Amino acid sequence: MGPVPEAVTTRPGYVRRFTVTERIVHWTHATAFFALLATGLVLYLPSLSVWISRRNLVKNIHIWTAVAWAVALVAVFVVGNRRALRDSWREVEALDRDDRRWLVGGKAKQGRFNAGQKVNVILTVAFAVLFAVSGFFLWLGERNTTYRLDGAVPLHDALMFASLLLLVGHLYLAVIHPSTRHALRGITRGDVREDWAKKQHSKWVNPDQ
Amino acid sequence: MNDRLIGRAGFLGLLGVGTAGLFYGRNVQDFVGRVVPKQLQAIVPTDGWRIYTIGDSVPNISPVSYRLAVGGMVDGPRTFTLDDLKALKRVEQISTFHCVTGWIVNNVHWAGFRIKDLLDEVKPHAGATAIRFVSAEPGYDDSLTLDQAMLGDVLLAYEMDGGPLPRPHGAPLRLVIPDMYGYKNVKWITRIELLPKPTAGYWEQHGYDVNAWVGRSNGNGPSA
Numbered sequence: 330m331g332p333v334p335e336a337v338t339t340r341p342g343y344v345r346r347f348t349v350t351e352r353i354v355h356w357t358h359a360t361a362f363f364a365l366l367a368t369g370l371v372l373y374l375p376s377l378s379v380w381i382s383r384r385n386l387v388k389n390i391h392i393w394t395a396v397a398w399a400v401a402l403v404a405v406f407v408v409g410n411r412r413a414l415r416d417s418w419r420e421v422e423a424l425d426r427d428d429r430r431w432l433v434g435g436k437a438k439q440g441r442f443n444a445g446q447k448v449n450v451i452l453t454v455a456f457a458v459l460f461a462v463s464g465f466f467l468w469l470g471e472r473n474t475t476y477r478l479d480g481a482v483p484l485h486d487a488l489m490f491a492s493l494l495l496l497v498g499h500l501y502l503a504v505i506h507p508s509t510r511h512a513l514r515g516i517t518r519g520d521v522r523e524d525w526a527k528k529q530h531s532k533w534v535n536p537d538q
Numbered sequence: 539m540n541d542r543l544i545g546r547a548g549f550l551g552l553l554g555v556g557t558a559g560l561f562y563g564r565n566v567q568d569f570v571g572r573v574v575p576k577q578l579q580a581i582v583p584t585d586g587w588r589i590y591t592i593g594d595s596v597p598n599i600s601p602v603s604y605r606l607a608v609g610g611m612v613d614g615p616r617t618f619t620l621d622d623l624k625a626l627k628r629v630e631q632i633s634t635f636h637c638v639t640g641w642i643v644n645n646v647h648w649a650g651f652r653i654k655d656l657l658d659e660v661k662p663h664a665g666a667t668a669i670r671f672v673s674a675e676p677g678y679d680d681s682l683t684l685d686q687a688m689l690g691d692v693l694l695a696y697e698m699d700g701g702p703l704p705r706p707h708g709a710p711l712r713l714v715i716p717d718m719y720g721y722k723n724v725k726w727i728t729r730i731e732l733l734p735k736p737t738a739g740y741w742e743q744h745g746y747d748v749n750a751w752v753g754r755s756n757g758n759g760p761s762a
C-alpha cells in the first residue's frame with residue numbers, strides 16, 4: 330500500500346485537504362459536466378428538444394464542450410501538480426479492510442477519503458472515459474456509418490442516468506448533510522477544520538497532534 | 539492481497555463492461571425493455587423517442603392552412619387539404635420504429651392512408667418509378683422507389699398512438715416505412731413528387747444508405 334500523505338497544517342486549527350491542482354480538476358470537471366448534462370438533456374428529452382428546437386446548435390455546443398473539457402483536463406495534468414493527483418489516485422484505489430467493512434455498512438475508521446468517496450472517484454473517472462469513448466463514436470458514426478455502434482446511444486444514456494444518481498447523492502453530502510458539508514470548504518479553499526477532519530477521517534489526521 | 543488491486547480491478551472492470559456495452563448495449567436495452575414492466579419504464583422521462591431535426595426550428599404547421607402538393611410525373615397535379623387526405627381510405631397499423639442510431643420504439647400505433655390511394659387521385663405517368671417526400675424543414679427530403687412505397691406496411695400517417703400526429707413527430711403528415719430506418723420516414727411532409735428515379739435525400743448526401751433497410755444497411759450487413 331502506498332504511503333498515506335500526512336495531513337499538513339495550513340493555519341492553526343486547519344489542515345490542507347486538496348491542492349490547487351485537485352481543486353481545479355474538480356471544478357473543471359464539474360463545470361463541463363453540468364454543461365454536457367444540460368445540452369445532452371436537450372438532445373434527449375423530446376419536450377426540451379421541441380422547446381429549444383435548435384438541435385444542431387445544441388449538439389455543437391455539447392460536442393465542443395466535450396472537446397474543451399478534455400483539453401482542459403489534459404492541460405491541468407501537464408502544468409499542474411501531477412504528483413498530488415497520482416498520490417490521491419493511489420489512495421483512492423486502495424480499498425483497505427476498514428473501507429471494505431465500511432462499504433458493507435459496518436463502522437470503521439476512515440482515511441483521507443472514506444470508502445464511499447473512493448468508490449465515487451473510481452466511478453466518476455471510469456464514467457468520464459466511457460462518456461468520451463461513446464460520445465466519440467456517436468460523433469464518428471454520424472459521419473461514417475462503418476463506425477456506428479449500436480450500443481453507443483444506450484451506453485451514453487445509461488452513463489447519464491448513473492452519473493445523475495451519483496451526483497444527487499454527492500450534492501446532498503457536499504452541501505446539505507450537516508456532518509459532511511464542511512467539506513465544501515476543502516474543495517473551494519483547500520483546507521478544512523482539523524477537528525472535523527479528525528472526526529470524519531480519523532486515520533488521516535494524527536489524533537495526538 | 540494488495541488493497542490497491544481492488545480499486546484498480548474495479549476501475550478496469552467498469553471500463554471493460556462499458557466498452558462491451560458499446561457493442562452489446564442494444565441487446566441489454568432490448569432485454570430490459572422486455573422484462574421490465576411498462577409502468578416501471580414510464581419513470582424514464584422519454585417514451586423512447588428522440589426528436590431529430592436538421593434546422594433551427596421544429597416546423598409548426600396549422601392543420602387548417604396545411605396543404606400537401608402532389609406533382610412531378612403525374613397527369614393531375616393538385617394540392618390536398620388535411621380533410622381531403624382524411625377522406626382517403628383510412629388504415630391503421632402497429633409497427634416498430636427503428637432509428638439508425640440504435641434506439642427503437644416498439645408498437646407505435648399509426649393511422650393514415652396508403653400511398654396507392656393518394657396516387658390514384660393524381661394518376662402517375664407510366665415512367666414514374668420513384669416518389670420523393672419533401673419536408674417543411676428546409677433542406678430535408680427523401681425518396682423511395684414506387685415498389686418500396688407500395689410495401690404493405692407503408693403509410694402516410696396523420697395520427698399516432700390514438701391522437702393527432704404530434705408536432706415533434708411530423709404533424710400534420712409523415713411517412714411511415716417500418717422496414718427502413720427513421721431518416722427515410724420523412725416528417726412534416728408538404729410536397730410529394732413522382733420521379734423517374736430516386737434522388738439522394740438529406741442523410742444519403744451525408745453518406746447514409748439509400749436503401750435503408752433495418753438490419754441490412756448502414757454498416758449492418760450488405761445494403762440490399
Ligand code: HEM
Pocket residue numbers: 362365366368369370372373388391392395396460461462463464465467468471482485486489492588
Ligand atoms: C467527452 C464527453 C462527451 C462527448 C464526446 C459527447 C458526445 C455526444 C454526442 C456526439 C452525442 C450525439 C448527439 C446526436 O447525434 O444526437 C451526445 C448525445 C448525448 N449526450 Fe453526450 N457527450 C459527452 C459527455 C456527456 C455527458 C457528461 C453527458 C451527461 C451527463 C452527456 C449526455 C448526453 C445525452 C443525454 C445525449 C443524448 C443521447 C440520446 O439521444 O439518447 N454527454 N453526446
Ligand code: HEM
Pocket residue numbers: 346355358359360362363442445446447449450453492496499500503504512513514515516
Ligand atoms: C456544485 C456542484 C458540486 C459541489 C458543491 C461539489 C462538492 C464537492 C466537495 C465538497 C468535495 C470534497 C469532498 C471531500 O472533502 O472529500 C467533492 C469531491 C468530489 N466531487 Fe464534487 N461537487 C460538485 C460537482 C461535482 C460533479 C458534477 C462531479 C462529477 C460528475 C463531482 C465529482 C466529485 C468527486 C469524484 C469527488 C471526490 C470524491 C468525493 O468526495 O466523493 N463533483 N465535491
